[in-house]
Amino acid sequence: MTTDVHQLDDGAWISVNDERRINVSDLWPLARHEVCDCETADFLVEGFAEVGVEHPDIQARVAGRCITCGTEAVTDWITVGRVIDPETGEFSAVDVTSVHVPDRRHRLARPQE
């Protein structure tokens, strides 16, 4: 089966295969990022700007702001989970409170699949 990824509720949720899996919440620490000049940005997630699939990873560009310096931004692509089993669509979310490294290489990935 193909993996079906969408934003719901104005970007408040990411659904994977029609199940709400990832919510905007908490601070997502960002390292090696371009959001602001902070070494590690404490990024308050306010919404998912774009979602995409880079098999087996589910990725998103995240809108929010660094609470240390106040800069508002949309991140490059962050892996938010992965499809463990493409046959069943079994999905595992990452620990969003662990450090993320946004990846601009996937900037041109198709937004949805």
Ligand SMILES: [Zn+2]
């Ligand atoms: Zn900052």
